[in-house]
Amino acid sequence: MRRIPNYDLYGESAQPPGYGAFNFEWIPERSRPNDWQIAAHRHDALLQLLYIRGGGGHVTIEGVRHAFDPPCLVVLPAQTVHAFAFSPQIDGLVITAAQRPLEALVEVTAPGIAAICARAAVIPVRGADPSVGMLAPLFALLEQEYRSGGRGHAASGMALMAALFVHVARLSDLAAAPAGAGGNRRAELLRRFRELVAAHGREHQPVAFYAQRLGVASAQLARVCREALAQSPTTVVNEHLIREAQRELAYSALSVKQIAHAMGFEDSAYFSRYFRKQTGLTPVAFRAAAHRQWTQEP
Structure with missing residues (x-):
């Protein structure tokens, strides 16, 4: 299988992960x-x-x-x-x-x-x-x-x-967002929604929670997300959680159980099922794949 080179810049061998550049x-x-x-x-x-x-x-x-x-x-x-x-x-x-x-x-x-x-x-x-x-x-x-x-x-x-x-x-x-005043309002709504997801995503709040904080109906938030992002609000939240979990798995030494709890999951087995449904890999398999990539020579 062809290996994808791992570079520091365009063509220089990479430093170890975490290198301050x-x-x-x-x-x-x-x-x-x-x-x-x-x-x-x-x-x-x-x-x-x-x-x-x-x-x-x-x-x-x-x-x-x-x-x-x-x-x-x-x-x-x-x-x-x-x-x-x-x-x-x-x-x-x-x-x-x-x-x-x-x-x-x-x-x-x-x-x-x-x-x-x-x-x-x-x-x-x-x-x-x-x-x-x-x-x-x-x-x-x-x-x-x-x-x-x-x-x-x-x-x-x-x-x-x-x-x-x-x-x-x-x-x-x-x-x-579309052009015009309506587009600007949508862009502002999306910005505030992303801020709320970043702040509360690990609490596993329902869409209604975000809609209430934004001062809009759940249906309106769903419509804006579909039209501007081609995603549902739930998908936006799920993608945020998965990105957070992937970073912890790739870069931290925390156990899967510790990461599950940090992500707001009381049951690590449920977290593993959730992660696999979203990514196609178990947390253990994802971490192993990330670490294998680190050890590959360019």
């Missing part, structure tokens, strides 16, 4: 020497964010090709298999950061934003929303911090990344 590059720096083609690979512990300002090409994420339509953002969480084909005219940047420290920082400062760090996406950058105007200054500060190499530059870079992902999440919500 913060890197800023312009895409041509790395892609030109590789003839503008980056073969399928993954990063076990690193998240990448690309900003495509101009040029062409595509990214293939888990076997699905997405053509660049600049300006756009590309979010690639750790363990996502991806490949690039850039045109020689490509204009853009790529930022690499250790995913787990970034997620931990975001969970504390903006818990409703954490989900955007865990979901691969291609996000258009359009319109006059204030978040569009915030991207360039944040990218400039991130590059300055990285190039300076000054004391605490990694910590400062992570703080800037947390601020950046707030705006990435807002742009993602806008892209998921």
Whole structure:
């Protein structure tokens, strides 16, 4: 079976999981020497964010090709298999950061934003929303911090990344909602719903709980989720729980029973059945597969 290379950046052997990294590059720096083609690979512990300002090409994420339509953002969480084909005219940047420290920082400062760090996406950058105007200054500060190499530059870079992902999440919500005032209201509703899920997902609350907190009927929340996300509210909650459980299984030393309790499941056997129904693997099998990937040589 062909192995998917595990890289630190585009073509460098990966450091052990949890490696603290913060890197800023312009895409041509790395892609030109590789003839503008980056073969399928993954990063076990690193998240990448690309900003495509101009040029062409595509990214293939888990076997699905997405053509660049600049300006756009590309979010690639750790363990996502991806490949690039850039045109020689490509204009853009790529930022690499250790995913787990970034997620931990975001969970504390903006818990409703954490989900955007865990979901691969291609996000258009359009319109006059204030978040569009915030991207360039944040990218400039991130590059300055990285190039300076000054004391605490990694910590400062992570703080800037947390601020950046707030705006990435807002742009993602806008892209998921129709244009106009109604679309803005839907985007705000989705943003608040995700924040509530991040805060209360482990409590296993019913959809009615979230609808009441949002001040809407359960049917309205379900309709907005179906139209904007092609998912039910229950699916949104389930996906959040599964992402949390997967991160704990992959990166922590907690037992399956301890993770089950941390996820709000009183019965670890039921948690295992739930996890398998959602992912096709038992928690033990998922953890074993993640650890095998870590030990594979590129």
